[in-house]
Each structure stands twice: as structure tokens, then as C-alpha cells.
Amino acid sequence: MIKSYIFDRMSIASQGGGRMIEELIQMGEYTQALSLLTDMNDENTRYLRLVCLVGLGEYAKAKAEGAWAKANAKETYYDVVSMYVTTLKELNEFDEAINILIEELSMPYIPYQYEMLFNTAYDEILLEKQEMNYEVESKNQIFSVEEIDQILKKKECNEDLLYMAIDQLQQLNVRMLIPTIREYLVNPYRHFFAKTLLLEIMIDQQVDEDLQIEKFGMIYDMNPTYMPLVLEQPQYSGILKYLENVIESDNPVLLEQCIDYLEYILYAFYPREIYDDEYNVWAAAIHYYVATLQSMDVDLEDLEIWYYCDKNEIEQQILALKQIEC
Numbered sequence: 233m234i235k236s237y238i239f240d241r242m243s244i245a246s247q248g249g250g251r252m253i254e255e256l257i258q259m260g261e262y263t264q265a266l267s268l269l270t271d272m273n274d275e276n277t278r279y280l281r282l283v284c285l286v287g288l289g290e291y292a293k294a295k296a297e298g299a300w301a302k303a304n305a306k307e308t309y310y311d312v313v314s315m316y317v318t319t320l321k322e323l324n325e326f327d328e329a330i331n332i333l334i335e336e337l338s339m340p341y342i343p344y345q346y347e348m349l350f351n352t353a354y355d356e357i358l359l360e361k362q363e364m365n366y367e368v369e370s371k372n373q374i375f376s377v378e379e380i381d382q383i384l385k386k387k388e389c390n391e392d393l394l395y396m397a398i399d400q401l402q403q404l405n406v407r408m409l410i411p412t413i414r415e416y417l418v419n420p421y422r423h424f425f426a427k428t429l430l431l432e433i434m435i436d437q438q439v440d441e442d443l444q445i446e447k448f449g450m451i452y453d454m455n456p457t458y459m460p461l462v463l464e465q466p467q468y469s470g471i472l473k474y475l476e477n478v479i480e481s482d483n484p485v486l487l488e489q490c491i492d493y494l495e496y497i498l499y500a501f502y503p504r505e506i507y508d509d510e511y512n513v514w515a516a517a518i519h520y521y522v523a524t525l526q527s528m529d530v531d532l533e534d535l536e537i538w539y540y541c542d543k544n545e546i547e548q549q550i551l552a553l554k555q556i557e558c
Contacts, residue, residue, distance in 0.1 A: 253280065262287040275301070279308040282315040286322070294319040310336075310346040317353060326361035330354065334382055355390040358383070362396055375400045377408050384412050391423075398429050406433050410441060417445040424448070424556065428462060428499045435459050445503065448555050452503050462498050467506040467514075474515035478538045490522045500556040512539045517549035 256265035262284040269284065271277045278301040285294035298316035305312040313336060320329035333354045336342060342350070362374050375383075375397055383389055383397045406413070413430050416422050424447055431445065434456035445452050462468070471494055479487040497518070506514060516539035523530045532543045539546075 257283060257287075260287065275305050275308050275312075279305070279312050279315070282312065282319070286315055286318055289322075291319050291322045295323060295325075310343065314346075314349060314353075317350075317357075321353075321357050321360070324364065326357055326364075329357050330361070330379060333357070334378070337382075351386065351388065354382070354386075355393050359390065359393055359396075362393075377404060380404075381409055381412050384409065384416050387421075394423075394426055395429075398426060398433070401430075402433055402436070406430075406437050407439060410439070414441075414443060417443060418451070420446050420449070424500050428502045431456060431459070431502065432461055435461055447501060447504065450504070454503055459503060462502050463495060465498065465502075465506075466508070467511065468494070468498055470508055470511040471506070471515045471518070474512050474539060475519065478515070479519065486523060486526070486528070489526070490518050493522050494518055497553060497556060513541045513545045513549050515539055516541055516546045517553055520546060521550055521553055 253265050253268050256262075256268075257280065266281060266284040266288075269277045269281045278297065282294055282298050282301060285291075285297065294315070298312065298319050301312045302309075302316050313332065317329045317332055320326070320332070333350050336350055337347065337354065358375070358379060380397045380401055383394060401409070413434070416430065417427050427445055427447070431454075434441070434443075438457055440455065440457045442453070442455050445454060472491065475487060475490050475494065479490060516535045519539075520530050520532065520535060532546060535541075535546055536543050
């Protein structure tokens with residue numbers, strides 16, 4: 233079969249060609265079909281030959297024919313590109329395949345179905361490149377600046393790939409990607425957690441830029457030079473102290489789970505400021521929320537007493553925490 237884990241191929245019949253050849257290809261009889269595909273002046277023949285060569289695993293020959301077919305394709309151009317990129321991927325020539333996909337995806341117009349295929353292929357090839365390089369040189373740079381830039385610009389991106397790219401960015405000069413990061417931070421459709429990780433990289437590298445970030449419908453103005461890392465904020469230690477005072481002696485396991493969740497929500501809401509007179513309410517809401525997830529019975533009236541706050545305030549804060557469930 234054609235390498236369908238990279239591309240969901242268009243129907244052979246829609247590409248034209250003799251009925252017999254189409255049936256042979258659909259049945260996986262690539263050698264026989266190839267023997268009938270002899271008119272190299274016909275672009276559909278060139279495309280179908282690539283289908284057969286990839287199906288047979290003859291990737292070196294497919295690459296040689298694919299380069300010429302791509303340069304001369306018109307009606308079958310995007311299908312030829314699909315097979316050619318598949319060939320490069322199978323030959324582990326990831327950089328060339330990635331460059332072709334970046335070029336195609338940067339075009340002002342590309343048919344929607346191929347844009348989806350190429351975006352999926354881009355993610356998968358980058359992941360495979362990362363896995364192969366990690367085995368060889370786990371400490372060295374895996375993604376180029378251009379590749380990371382492309383990942384951050386994508387409307388939809390594999391999350392594993394996104395966080396690998398952000399992790400890689402810590403080793404690079406983040407200033408090279410400031411225009412792209414600036415757009416990423418204000419885009420309401422980008423994930424809140426990834427936004428915070430990008431901010432922390434800029435804080436760590438002391439980037440002196442006036443930026444804006446969108447979080448849950450709110451826009452915050454900031455400059456990384458003057459901002460603390462997430463867990464260096466006073467609200468972390470302040471909320472933690474309340475949790476420790478109430479939970480530590482009775483249920484250390486629950487406390488650890490609450491600490492993990494506290495860190496997560498601080499990353500989620502950053503750079504929202506939490507004032508010291510709110511610490512107890514946040515701690516109570518976290519206690520209730522985590523305990524409920526563990527199917528533990530917690531009475532809001534008890535939380536009022538333990539955390540010195542009003543039940544209505546706790547309920548309001550629980551609703552705020554639910555913003556980050558999706």
C-alpha cells in the first residue's frame with residue numbers, strides 16, 4: 233500500500249489513466265502497473281509511476297523520477313508533491329521534505345484538502361526527524377529557527393511537536409523569533425500554557441520588549457525584563473502556605489496533588505496578578521477542586537473555617553478555575 237500514514241491519497245480514478253492500470257494500482261499490483269506506464273511525456277503517467285515506485289519501496293528511483301515530475305507537473309502538481317515528499321521522508325531526507333512543505337504552505341493559495349495534508353505531513357516529518365536526531369545527539373539542536381518559526385505560525389499544530397519546539401527554543405536566541413512570538417501571545421486561539429512557556433524563555437533571556445498577551449479574554453501589557461518567573465511570584469508561596477497549614481498533617485498525598493495543580497493554574501493564568509488577600513480563597517478553591525477530582529467529600533462550610541473565607545467566594549473561584557479545563 234501507499235504510505236497512507238503520511239498522505240490520504242486522492243482516488244486513482246480521479247487522476248485519469250487506463251482503467252486496467254487504475255485497477256492494478258488499487259489491488260497493489262504495482263510492478264504490473266508500472267510496466268504499462270511508459271509514456272513519460274504524460275504527466276498523469278509520471279504521477280502514477282511515483283505511486284507505483286513508492287508502493288514498491290523503490291524510493292531512490294522514486295526520488296529521481298519525482299524531482300522531474302514535480303518540475304513539470306500541472307494538473308497533478310499537488311499529488312506529485314505528496315508522493316515526492318513521501319519519498320524523501322522514507323529516505324530520511326527530512327530537511328528537503330520540510331523545505332518543500334514550508335514553501336508550499338507559504339503560497340497565497342493552496343487547495344484546502346492539500347493544505348490539510350501538507351500540515352499533517354509537516355508535523356509528522358518534524359517529529360520523526362526529532363526522534364531520529366535525539367537518538368544520535370540528544371543535546372544538540374534538532375529544529376532550526378525557521379522550523380520553530382513555522383510551528384508557531386501554524387493554525388493547528390501537534391501539541392507534542394509544539395512543546396518540543398518550545399523546549400528547543402530555550403537553547404536558541406529567542407530574539408530571532410520576537411515578531412512571531414508577539415503574534416502568538418495575542419492570538420486568543422493559541423494555548424495559554426504554551427504562551428506562558430514562551431514568556432518564561434524571554435524572561436530568562438532578559439528580552440527588553442513591550443508586549444501584550446491574551447489570557448481568557450483579558451489582554452495584559454508587559455515587558456519580560458521586569459517580570460518574575462511563574463513560580464518566583466509571591467502568590468505561589470502565599471497560596472502554598474495556606475494549603476500546607478490545612479492539609480499537610482492530615483493528607484500529604486492530597487497536598488502534593490494540590491501543589492501540582494497550583495503550579496499548573498499559575499502557569500495558566502500568568503501574568504494575572506493575585507493579591508495577598510486572595511490567597512486563602514485560591515487555596516480553598518484548589519483544595520475543593522482537587523479533592524473532588526479524587527472523589528473525596530469536602531464540605532464548603534468546613535473550607536470556610538479552615539481558610540478563613542466566605543463560601544460564595546470559594547464557589548466563584550472554583551468557576552474561575554474551570555476556565556482552564558478545556
